[in-house]
Every structure is written in C-alpha cells, then in structure tokens.
Amino acid sequence: xxxxxxxxxxxxxxxxxxxxxxxxxxxxxxxxxxxxxxxxxxxxxxxxxxxxxxxxxxxxxxxxxxxxxxxxxxxxxxxxxxxxxxxxxxxxxxxxxxxxxxxxxxxxxxxxxxxxxxxxxxxxxxxxxxxxxxxxxxxxxxxxxxxxxxxxxxxxxxxxxxxxxxxxxxxxxxxxxxxxxxxxxxxxxxxxxxxxxxxxxxxxxxxxxxxxxxxxxxxxxxxxxxxxxxxxxxxxxxxxxxxxxxxxxxxxxxxxxxxxxxxxxxxxxxxxxxxxxxxxxxxxxxxxxxxxxxxxxxxxxxxxxxxxxxxxxxxxxxxxxxxxxxxxxxxxxxxxxxxxxxxx
Numbered sequence: 001x002x003x004x005x006x007x008x009x010x011x012x013x014x015x016x017x018x019x020x021x022x023x024x025x026x027x028x029x030x031x032x033x034x035x036x037x038x039x040x041x042x043x044x045x046x047x048x049x050x051x052x053x054x055x056x057x058x059x060x061x062x063x064x065x066x067x068x069x070x071x072x073x074x075x076x077x078x079x080x081x082x083x084x085x086x087x088x089x090x091x092x093x094x095x096x097x098x099x100x101x102x103x104x105x106x107x108x109x110x111x112x113x114x115x116x117x118x119x120x121x122x123x124x125x126x127x128x129x130x131x132x133x134x135x136x137x138x139x140x141x142x143x144x145x146x147x148x149x150x151x152x153x154x155x156x157x158x159x160x161x162x163x164x165x166x167x168x169x170x171x172x173x174x175x176x177x178x179x180x181x182x183x184x185x186x187x188x189x190x191x192x193x194x195x196x197x198x199x200x201x202x203x204x205x206x207x208x209x210x211x212x213x214x215x216x217x218x219x220x221x222x223x224x225x226x227x228x229x230x231x232x233x234x235x236x237x238x239x240x241x242x243x244x245x246x247x248x249x250x251x252x253x254x255x256x257x258x259x260x261x262x263x264x265x266x267x268x269x270x271x272x273x274x275x276x277x278x279x280x281x282x283x284x285x286x287x288x289x290x291x292x293x294x295x296x297x298x299x300x301x302x303x304x305x306x307x308x309x310x311x312x313x314x315x316x317x318x319x320x321x322x323x324x325x326x327x328x329x330x331x332x333x334x335x336x337x338x339x340x341x342x343x344x
Contacts (some may be wrong), residue, residue, distance in 0.1 A: 015203035016040060016052035022150070022220045024081045025058035027211035029088040030324075031240065032056055034331030036089050036144040038339070054145035055199040056085045057226075059187075059219040061157040063104075064171035066103075066113045077130045077149055081216075083116035086134070089143035096141050125269050131193060135139070148199070150220045151190040155170045159183045159221055162302060170215050177248040182265070183214050185222045192223050200229045205338050209240040210325060212257055213250050218265050233255045236338060238328070240275045242322050243316070247293035256303035274304050275333065279315040281323060289323065310339045 021031050032054070060077045067078035087097040089299035100116030116137075123133035134147055159167045162179040173183070200206065211217050221227055230237060239254040239262070250258065255276055263269055265286065276299045281289075289295065301311050314333045318326040 001228055002198045012027045016050055016076065018053040018055075018199075018202050019051055019207065019339075020055045020057060021207040022217070023207075023209055023211040024062070024219070025211045026217035027209060027216065027240075027242075027325075028056060029080070029084045030327050031207060031330070032085055032145065033088040033101040035134040035334070036245050037331075038335060040146045041144065050179050053199075053202075054089070055164055055203075056089070056145065056147045057150050057199070058082050059216055060145060060149045060151060060247075061155060061170045061215065061219045063156070063169050064174075066117045067144065067186065068171065068235055069113070071154075074121050074125065075154065076121050077152065077154070079117045079120040081176060082112070082134055082147055083114065083120060084334045085142050085147050086138055086143055087116070087189060089138075089142035089145045089147070091144065092142070100137075100141065101148045107274075112295045120323045131195075146195075146199070148193050148196050150196060150226065151192055151223055153187065153190045155190050155219075156186045157215065157223055158185055158186050159214065160207050174212070174249065179251065180214050180249060183218055183222070185219065190223050192225050197225060197229050200226065200233060200235075202236040203233060204231060206233065206235045207240060207334070208235040208237070208262075211240045212246055213242070213253070213261060215249070218262060221262060221270075227268070227270065230270050231266075231268050236272045237270050237311075238334075238338060240334075241277070241299075243277055243281075243325065244289060244294045245259045245297055249295075251293070252295070254300035254303070254309065256300040258297070259304065259307065259309070269308070271309055273312055273338075275330075275337075276301070276304075276311055276313045277316040277317075278313040278326075279317040280310065282315065282319065285319065285321075312324050 020102050039051045039054045058081050062078035062080055067080035071078050087100050090097045090151050102115045104110040116170050123136055124130045127133055145274055157170045159173045159180050160182045167173050209217055245253050305310050316325050317328050318324045
C-alpha cells in the first residue's frame with residue numbers, strides 16, 4: 001500500500017483546519033497573502049473562518065543582497081524571505097508593511113538594505129535569539145499566522161552539478177547554468193525548531209510551493225525530521241507547481257520532473273495532490289521568456305497520476321507583463337479544493 005493511498009484513506013476533519021505552508025521567496029508570500037483573509041483571529045471567529053491556524057516554514061539559505069550582507073556581518077539568519085512573509089501576513093500592508101519593505105536607496109552602509117531586515121537584525125541582537133525577533137516583529141505587524149525559520153542553524157546550501165562540480169552558496173547555485181544533480185545542507189544534519197515539527201504534526205493541510213525548486217523548496221525538505229513528520233502526517237500534502245522553468249535550475253522540467261526531484265531528496269513520496277495551471281501564456285510574452293531561457297512548466301498530468309497523485313487545475317495566470325500566479329484565483333482554488341467543507 002503506497003503512502004499516498006494511506007493518506008487519502010484517512011478520515012477528514014470537518015470545521016476549521018490548520019495549514020502549514022513551506023517555501024521561500026515571492027511564491028510563499030503570495031500563498032500566505034491570499035490565505036490570511038480566511039484565518040480566524042479569535043476563537044469565536046472559527047465559526048465563520050475556515051482556517052483556524054496558518055503557519056509558514058521559511059528556508060534560511062539566502063546569502064545574497066541585503067540578507068547576505070547582514071548574515072555575514074552580524075552572524076544572523078537571513079531575514080529577507082521571513083520579512084516578506086511577515087508583510088504578506090500583516091494586518092496593515094499599507095503602512096507598517098511598506099515601512100518593513102522600504103529599501104534605503106543610498107547612504108554609507110545602508111544602500112540596498114530594507115528597514116525590515118535591519119529591524120530583524122537589531123532585534124536579534126537585543127533578544128539574542130532570531131526566532132524571538134521574528135515573534136516580536138510579527139506582533140508589531142499584527143500578522144494573521146505564525147512564521148518559523150526551518151532551522152535556527154547557520155546552514156549553507158551546496159549543490160553538486162551534472163559535471164560533478166560542487167558549488168557552495170545559494171547565490172552561486174542560482175548563477176550556475178549547469179544542470180543540478182543534487183543539493184544538500186552544510187552542516188548535513190540540521191535540526192528543525194520544535195515549533196516547526198509541532199505545527200506539522202497538528203496540520204490538516206501542508207502546502208509546498210510555488211518557488212525555486214532547488215534553492216527555495218528543497219532546502220526545507222533536506223531537514224530529515226521535517227520530512228519524517230510530513231511522511232507520517234494525517235494531513236493532505238499538496239505541491240503547488242511553478243508556472244515557468246528557471247534558467248540553469250529547472251531547464252525543460254515538467255511538473256512531474258519537479259516532483260521527482262523532490263522525492264529524490266526526501267527519499268520518499270510525500271505529496272497527495274498537485275496544483276497546476278491549465279491556462280495558456282500569450283505568444284508575445286512566451287517569446288520574451290524563451291529569449292531569456294525560460295519556458296512553461298508542462299502539466300504532465302498522466303505522469304503525475306501514474307505517480308499516484310491527484311491533479312487539481314485552474315486558470316492561475318496573472319498577466320501584467322510578467323508570468324505569475326494570480327493570487328485571488330490560486331487562493332480560491334486552494335480553498336474550494338482543500339479547505340472548505342466538501343473540498344477535502
């Protein structure tokens with residue numbers, strides 16, 4: 001009996017559910033921004049809000065830009081992706097959210113830094129603890145949910161390329177144009193926060209993606225205890241597929257290729273369902289992306305179903321000069337398919 005079948009056969013809960021979303025970069029922020037509108041703020045709200053708890057688990061391997069500079073100079077975890085998630089979940093994105101996203105255009109030592117990154121770094125030094133700094137910052141922003149780094153250890157992402165070359169650092173990996181064979185964390189046995197494991201054990205729905213496959217998604221799943229808990233969870237685990245391939249990282253990958261790459265790193269199948277886009281990208285926009293080495297991620301539905309995965313599809317495109325997920329439609333699809341009564 002496959003793991004996928006076992007998880008599908010479990011009895012589903014009725015009423016509000018707990019969700020954990022794993023990832024990094026802009027993809028995770030977009031998912032959180034849409035779901036937060038359905039999160040109960042108080043116990044009595046759970047009657048009308050279908051999500052009782054929303055937690056984000058964020059990768060901490062970023063070593064570029066402002067995050068990389070602060071990481072090297074102050075020995076803190078990279079704050080950028082976590083800052084973006086806090087703003088996405090904040091009650092007021094128009095004022096405090098804009099303040100946290102404000103990036104200094106100039107100034108000696110300040111140019112390129114965002115206020116939120118500096119705030120998190122300062123709080124880490126004041127409290128002596130990065131997770132506590134995230135907690136306090138989350139209170140300042142009155143976020144609708146909880147945010148955790150996947151590990152509090154100062155980990156480095158390392159990639160083995162197709163020609164056997166070893167590349168260290170997320171930025172260097174992203175710049176490489178050779179196919180990636182495998183990625184790993186250094187140190188190898190990174191420990192997760194107990195709160196991360198607790199959230200995953202209590203979850204009814206676990207979301208992975210969208211985001212850069214090897215530098216945003218898989219790093220969270222290189223932590224053995226995280227994968228172990230997901231594999232034995234009663235939650236439905238859903239992979240949200242990317243819309244476009246990433247030059248040098250996922251050239252010519254289909255959705256099934258993304259899933260296979262994740263399974264090769266986790267050592268076991270962890271997904272029950274895959275969310276895919278079925279809308280076509282306009283030819284002019286497609287030509288522009290192909291000139292940059294990117295192409296649409298093929299749905300490969302038959303392959304996915306052959307892997308025991310259920311496919312949920314919809315028109316998920318946001319067309320405003322770039323290809324991205326339409327936040328409202330993605331949220332509606334997730335809610336209708338996995339959250340609202342009858343969708344689970």
